Amino acid sequence: xxxxxxxxxxxxxxFSEQAxxxxxxxxxxxxxxxxxxxxxxxxxxxxxxxxxxxxxQCLTVPLKELAGASNRLDTMxxxxxxxxxxxxxxxxxxxxxxxxxxxxxxxxRHPVGAVACQTISPIYRLMLxxxxxxxxxxxxxxxxSWLEIMPFSHFTVIIPQAQLADPGVRVYRxxxxxxxxxxxxxxxxxxxxxxxxLYPRTRCLGAHILVDDPLRIRREELSPFFNYLAAHxxxxxxxxxxxxxxxxxxxxxxxxxxxxxxxTLG
Numbered sequence: 001x002x003x004x005x006x007x008x009x010x011x012x013x014x015f016s017e018q019a020x021x022x023x024x025x026x027x028x029x030x031x032x033x034x035x036x037x038x039x040x041x042x043x044x045x046x047x048x049x050x051x052x053x054x055x056x057q058c059l060t061v062p063l064k065e066l067a068g069a070s071n072r073l074d075t076m077x078x079x080x081x082x083x084x085x086x087x088x089x090x091x092x093x094x095x096x097x098x099x100x101x102x103x104x105x106x107x108x109r110h111p112v113g114a115v116a117c118q119t120i121s122p123i124y125r126l127m128l129x130x131x132x133x134x135x136x137x138x139x140x141x142x143x144x145s146w147l148e149i150m151p152f153s154h155f156t157v158i159i160p161q162a163q164l165a166d167p168g169v170r171v172y173r174x175x176x177x178x179x180x181x182x183x184x185x186x187x188x189x190x191x192x193x194x195x196x197x198l199y200p201r202t203r204c205l206g207a208h209i210l211v212d213d214p215l216r217i218r219r220e221e222l223s224p225f226f227n228y229l230a231a232h233x234x235x236x237x238x239x240x241x242x243x244x245x246x247x248x249x250x251x252x253x254x255x256x257x258x259x260x261x262x263x264t265l266g
Contacts, residue, residue: 002043002044003032003041003042003043004041004042004043005039005040005041005042006020006021006031006039006040006042009042009046012047013047013050015050020042023050023053024040026063026064026067027067028049028053028063028066028067029042029046029049029050029053030045030046030049031043031046053066056079056080059080059083060083060087061079061080061083065079065082065083066079097151100151100152104151104245107208107245107256107258108245108246108256110208111208112207112208112209112210112256113207113208113209113224114207114208114224115205115206115207115224115225115228116205116206116207117203117204117205117206118203118204118205118206118260119201119202119203119204120201120202120203120204120206120260121181121182121183121201122181122182122198122199122200122201123156123179123180123181123182123198123199124179124180124181124182124185124192124196124197124198124199125156125158125177125178125179125196125197125199126139126142126143126146126177126178126179126192126195126196126197127156127158127175127176127177127195127197128143128176128177128178129174129175129176129177130175130177130195132195133177133195136194136195138193138194138195138196139195142192142193142196143178145188145189145190146178146180146188147178149180149184149187149188152180152181152184152187153178153179153180153184154178154179154180154243154244155176155177155178155179155214155243155244155247156176156177156178156179156241156242156243156244157174157175157176157214157215157217157241157242157243157244157257157259158174158175158176158239158240158241159172159174159175159217159239159240159241160175160239161236161237161238161239161240164222164236164239164240164261165235165236169219170218170219171216171217171218171219172216172217172218172219172222173215173216173217174214174215174217174240176214176215179243180192182198199241202238202260202262203262204238204260204261204262204263205225205228205260205261205262205263206242206258206259206260206261207224207225207228207258207259208245208256208257208258208259209221209222209224209256209257209258209259210254210255210256210257211254211255211257212254212255213255214244214247214255214257217257222240222259225240225259225261229263232265233265234263234264234265235263235264235265236261236262236263237262237263237264238261238262238263239261239262240259240260240261241259241260241261242257242258242259242260243257243258244256244257245257245258
C-alpha cells in the first residue's frame with residue numbers, strides 16, 4: 001500500500017472517513033501530506049498503526065489513553081497494565097454480583113416456614129422509622145450511598161423482644177430502615193457514620209415468612225417461630241430482625257421476609 005487516498009484507504013480497511021480523520025486528529029495516524037497537494041496519502045505504516053490501534057481498542061482501552069501514550073514499549077506496557085487491573089476489578093465486581101444473585105435465588109427457593117439455627121454476619125442498619133435517625137444530619141447522605149450499592153443493601157425490619165414475649169400483642173409494627181452486610185462495605189465510598197449502627201455477628205433462629213404487610217405483621221404470621229420455641233422449650237432472648245426479600249407490587253401476592261431471632265432454653 002503506497003500512498004493511497006483516504007477513500008481507498010477506507011475501502012481497504014472498512015473504516016469511515018470520519019473515523020480515520022478522528023484518529024488523525026488524536027495523533028494516532030500520520031498520513032503523508034505531499035508538497036503542493038491538498039490530499040492525504042496513507043501507506044502501509046498507517047495500516048500498521050490502524051491495526052495496532054484496533055488491537056488495543058478491542059481490549060477496551062480508551063482512545064484518549066492510547067492517544068496520550070508514546071510509541072515507547074514501557075509506556076504501552078504501563079497502559080495495558082492499568083487496563084488489566086481495571087478489567088480485573090470489573091470482573092471481581094461481576095463475580096460478586098453473580099454470587100449475590102445466587103444468594104437471592106437460594107432465599108427465594110427456601111422452604112417457607114422452616115425454622116433452623118443460622119449464623120448472621122455483622123450488619124449495619126439505619127432505622128429510618130426512628131425520628132431521631134430520620135432527623136439526623138448524616139442520614140440523607142448515608143441513605144443515598146446505601147441505595148447506590150443495591151443489591152448489596154436491603155430493606156430491614158426489627159420487632160422488639162418485649163413485643164414478641166407479650167401474648168397480648170396481636171399485630172407488630174416493626175421498626176424499619178435500610179441495612180447493609182458488613183462484608184459489602186467495600187462498595188461504599190465511606191464507612192458508615194452515626195446514626196447507622198453495627199449489629200454484631202449472631203447465632204440465632206431463622207425462617208422465611210410470608211406476610212400480608214411487612215410493616216404490620218400479624219402474630220399468626222410468625223407461628224412457625226412460636227411453634228418451634230414451644231416444641232423445643234425455648235424463649236425469645238432478643239429482638240427479631242430480618243430483611244424484606246420480595247415485595248408484591250400492588251399487594252397481588254404475599255411479601256417474603258427473611259426473619260431471625262435469638263432464643264435460649266427456657
